[in-house]
Amino acid sequence: MISKRNQVQRVIKDNNSYIFKTFAQADDFMNEVELLKILKEDGANVPNILEEGHNFLFLEDLGDETLLNGFESMEKHNRTEYKDLILKLSKWLEIFYSITFSRYGKKLILNDVNFRNFILFENEIYGIDFEQSCTGAIETDAGKLSAYALTYEPSITQWKIDFRNELIDILSEELNIDRQQILNEEKKEIKSIENRRKISLDNYWNLL
Numbered sequence: 001m002i003s004k005r006n007q008v009q010r011v012i013k014d015n016n017s018y019i020f021k022t023f024a025q026a027d028d029f030m031n032e033v034e035l036l037k038i039l040k041e042d043g044a045n046v047p048n049i050l051e052e053g054h055n056f057l058f059l060e061d062l063g064d065e066t067l068l069n070g071f072e073s074m075e076k077h078n079r080t081e082y083k084d085l086i087l088k089l090s091k092w093l094e095i096f097y098s099i100t101f102s103r104y105g106k107k108l109i110l111n112d113v114n115f116r117n118f119i120l121f122e123n124e125i126y127g128i129d130f131e132q133s134c135t136g137a138i139e140t141d142a143g144k145l146s147a148y149a150l151t152y153e154p155s156i157t158q159w160k161i162d163f164r165n166e167l168i169d170i171l172s173e174e175l176n177i178d179r180q181q182i183l184n185e186e187k188k189e190i191k192s193i194e195n196r197r198k199i200s201l202d203n204y205w206n207l208l
């Protein structure tokens, strides 16, 4: 499975399929385990922990349909009925922020909101990757989501611009967050993407 930080594998045992995730960093492991447990206890859609060991987890297998697959396949087929999907994502985020705020009394964000960190399973959105979660502003997660929506390859197509506009409309409305701040965070993330990929996304800056 695609993982930049850890080792993630699907394993089949006794006719059942599991996800085996080994963590490169001990504190990432602890962050993720704690959040997975709290989120599950409080009713968020996250995978069950089936077994926990020293720096590894066996997780419930939620299948292969990441948010990124769904997103890419909609664009490929030029489908624009993504409103429900974005509403589901927004609902999932709202639940995450509300559970973590009531547990910790401070504002936690996901931080790593790449579209592979959400899975579409039984018609619902599940969040799966919490090791980078930290305190912050919800607008930062929202701005990264919109920056990622624009920049998966092929980047900044008209379809992606429309999706991103709907995403920002829905997130600002449903999560009650500031649109201008989302756009500022989006810009910041676009700059980091330009640095990471050593490219310039001129079409983006011309959009503004």
Ligand SMILES: Nc1ncnc2c1ncn2[C@@H]1O[C@H](COP(=O)(O)OP(=O)(O)O)[C@@H](O)[C@H]1O
Binding pocket: 001, 002, 003, 004, 005, 006, 007, 008, 019, 021, 047, 059, 060, 061, 062, 063, 064, 066, 116, 117, 119, 128, 129, 131
């Ligand atoms: N419970 C799960 N069910 C199905 N696929 C999963 C599950 N957990 C992880 N994956 C797959 O493995 C990939 C990497 O897992 P992730 O937890 O995001 O690790 P990393 O922290 O290294 O990014 C995910 O993008 C997803 O495709």
Ligand SMILES: [Mg+2]
Binding pocket: 116, 117, 129
């Ligand atoms: Mg991940």
